[in-house]
Amino acid sequence: xxxxxxLIALILVFCCITAAVACSAGETDMFMLGTTVTVNLKGGSAxxxxxxxxxxxxxxEQLLSTSVPDSDIDRINKANGGDETAVSKECVDxxxxxxxxxxxxxxxxxxxxxxxxxxxxxxxxxxxxxxxxPPSNQDIFELMPYVDFNDLSVDADxxxxxxxxxxxxxxxxxxxxxxxxxRANQIAExxxxxxxxxxxxxxxxxxxxxxxxxxTDPRRPSGTVAxxxxxxxxxxxxxxxxxxxxxxxxxxxxxxxxxxxGSPAKSGVISATVIGGNSALADSLATAAVVMGLEKxxxxxxxxxxxxxIITEKDGKLHYNSTGDYEFTxxxxxxxxx
Amino acid sequence: xxxIDRKSVKSRKIxxxxxxxxxxVIVLLIIAAVIAGSGGRPDYVSVRMxxxxxxxxxxxxxxxxxxxxxxxxVISGGKVxxxxxxxxxxxxxxSALMDKSGQKIICLPxxxxxxxxxxxxxxxxx
Numbered sequence: 001x002x003x004x005x006x007l008i009a010l011i012l013v014f015c016c017i018t019a020a021v022a023c024s025a026g027e028t029d030m031f032m033l034g035t036t037v038t039v040n041l042k043g044g045s046a047x048x049x050x051x052x053x054x055x056x057x058x059x060x061e062q063l064l065s066t067s068v069p070d071s072d073i074d075r076i077n078k079a080n081g082g083d084e085t086a087v088s089k090e091c092v093d094x095x096x097x098x099x100x101x102x103x104x105x106x107x108x109x110x111x112x113x114x115x116x117x118x119x120x121x122x123x124x125x126x127x128x129x130x131x132x133x134p135p136s137n138q139d140i141f142e143l144m145p146y147v148d149f150n151d152l153s154v155d156a157d158x159x160x161x162x163x164x165x166x167x168x169x170x171x172x173x174x175x176x177x178x179x180x181x182x183r184a185n186q187i188a189e190x191x192x193x194x195x196x197x198x199x200x201x202x203x204x205x206x207x208x209x210x211x212x213x214x215x216t217d218p219r220r221p222s223g224t225v226a227x228x229x230x231x232x233x234x235x236x237x238x239x240x241x242x243x244x245x246x247x248x249x250x251x252x253x254x255x256x257x258x259x260x261x262g263s264p265a266k267s268g269v270i271s272a273t274v275i276g277g278n279s280a281l282a283d284s285l286a287t288a289a290v291v292m293g294l295e296k297x298x299x300x301x302x303x304x305x306x307x308x309x310i311i312t313e314k315d316g317k318l319h320y321n322s323t324g325d326y327e328f329t330x331x332x333x334x335x336x337x338x
Numbered sequence: 339x340x341x342i343d344r345k346s347v348k349s350r351k352i353x354x355x356x357x358x359x360x361x362x363v364i365v366l367l368i369i370a371a372v373i374a375g376s377g378g379r380p381d382y383v384s385v386r387m388x389x390x391x392x393x394x395x396x397x398x399x400x401x402x403x404x405x406x407x408x409x410x411x412v413i414s415g416g417k418v419x420x421x422x423x424x425x426x427x428x429x430x431x432x433s434a435l436m437d438k439s440g441q442k443i444i445c446l447p448x449x450x451x452x453x454x455x456x457x458x459x460x461x462x463x464x
Contacts, residue, residue: 028389029444029451036444036451038462128426128447197462204464211461214440221434223441225463238464273464 030054032061033177034124035201039184042208043194052191053184053198060183063088064176066114066169067124076152076161077114077169084160090179094280095154095161098175101284102149105300108291109284110259112149114169119143120264122244122255123171132246134253140262143167147259177203178237178283185235185279202243203279204236217332218242218271218311219318226335227273227309227320227328235279239286240271240311256290267293268312275326276306294338298323311335380439380456383418385411388449408448420445420452 030037037057041049063072072091079085087095101109117123119135151164172179177200184198185205195208204213210232217226218240229236241264244255258265272289274282281304289297294312298321301308307324319338322328385393385405393403395413403411409423409430418436425447433443436452440460443452 029386029453030389031446031449035446130426199462199464202464204462206462212459214460214463216463221432222429223434223436223443223463225438225441225460228460236464 030057032057033065033180033201034067034127034173035177036199037180037201038197038199041188041193041196043196044188044192046191046193046196049188049191049193052187056183056187057180057200060090060176060180063090064094064172064179066171066173072161073170073172076163079163079166081163081165081168084158084162086159087161089159091161092154092156092159094172094175094179095152095170096156097280098172098284099149099154101175101281101288105285105288105292106296107149107259109174109288110147110149111170111172111174112147112152112168113257113259114171115143115146115167116140116257116259116262117171117173117255118169120253120255120257121246127244132253133248134251134263144262147262174239174287175280175284177201178235178278178280181205181235181279181283202238203283205279206232206234206236208232214331215273215309215328216240216242216271219313220332225331226311228331229273229275229309229326229328231275231326234275234277235282236273236275237279237282237286238271238273239283239290241265241290242270256287258291265291267291268314269293269297269310270313270318271309271311272297273309273328274301274306275308275324276304282306294321312338380437380441380454380459382455383411383413383436384453384455386451386453392450394455405448405450408450409445411452418443418452418454423448 039050039053062068065071066073068074072087076085098111119139121129121132146165146167151168153162181198181200181203188207193207198205210230212228212230213236214225215227215238217224241252241254241256245252254264256265269290272286274286276282285301289310294310297310302323307326309328310321312319318335320335321338380397382394382396387406392405397413397416400414405411410421412419412421416437420430420443423430423445425445430443430445436454438459439454439456440463441454
């Protein structure tokens with residue numbers, strides 16, 4: 001009888017251990033911020049963390065989205081020049097951070113390009129329109145006076161934003177997803193989550209030990225993996241010209257606009273993956289890299305002591321460069337290391 | 339002084355041979371469970387619509403799944419693709435044929451995500 005009790009006890013221990021191994025909370029694909037959000041957490045109070053993260057993402061979307069009526073951004077965009085728009089602390093923080101990046105990237109990262117983003121039909125309300133074609137040079141030229149971020153002033157103490165001209169519009173698309181991934185990671189940490197993945201439209205936060213992360217091939221069908229990297233307790237973000245793009249007369253037109261030309265960036269960088277502890281920073285630097293080109297973006301990313309994989313296209317051939325502590329492993333042929 | 343009864347000492351051993359064998363079996367089962375949870379190829383394809391699980395199937399059987407009249411998921415030879423989507427951009431149809439865990443086909447207009455479940459390839463793709 002004693003042996004039988006021992007055996008049952010051991011089986012119970014086995015069941016508990018396997019249950020603990022398998023225990024995870026809430027993997028779901030939510031549709032927010034015009035993209036998908038996936039949260040998968042394990043360990044600690046994973047269920048509590050999951051619920052709080054979902055609530056926080058929904059709250060931040062209401063504040064920061066261009067397409068949510070009466071969001072902070074929507075009210076700034078609809079305001080007249082000189083009007084004071086009261087905004088949340090989160091919005092103020094992001095506007096100030098975006099301003100710092102505007103300077104540090106030599107204006108390559110610019111959240112005030114939204115009038116041009118709309119003109120090129122990449123705004124959320126036009127993204128699925130068919131038979132797109134590029135705007136005329138005249139149309140672009142007419143909007144260029146309204147895309148200088150410095151024409152937006154922010155008073156952090158009063159919590160207000162003021163535009164110089166009513167035609168100015170902003171869009172946090174290149175930084176908000178990273179900011180939200182950071183917030184989600186902070187909530188997971190608070191609840192003692194041991195491991196997991198937070199994926200806000202490709203802005204990834206890996207919680208816990210290193211896992212194998214795939215990096216999308218920018219020139220093969222969506223979902224093809226070109227490189228992999230093992231990373232843990234850090235954020236990984238990719239921006240590229242292959243997302244939100246259309247073709248006209250065999251030319252690719254994509255959503256990352258160069259504020260100097262008013263047109264989609266043609267720097268040669270077609271994909272930039274940045275790895276760092278601050279997902280909002282990684283997000284904005286990945287976007288800026290597509291505008292800045294290889295040399296300038298590598299130097300900038302190195303100045304922040306971050307890691308990156310930069311893919312360039314030259315004469316129809318694909319090349320890659322990397323910087324930092326992480327090893328990027330090619331998963332398929334067709335890439336030359338510079 | 340009483341002599342030591344070897345038989346009674348043996349019977350008072352904490353673990354007898356059968357117990358050791360049982361522990362060994364349990365340890366092997368735990369190791370097998372951990373390995374099963376961290377390796378191997380994708381086993382299932384999941385279809386989620388509006389964040390809710392709509393369909394989940396083994397990759398072992400070839401079939402075509404109609405997802406609410408919005409698109410069809412094709413499972414063939416352990417690989418998964420999408421066809422007949424009603425969305426305007428058809429980006430989901432141009433996605434790569436999926437055969438690795440971690441891969442997803444996302445149709446944003448239809449709010450449908452088709453994902454390869456399992457471990458061993460990519461935990462996530464950016």
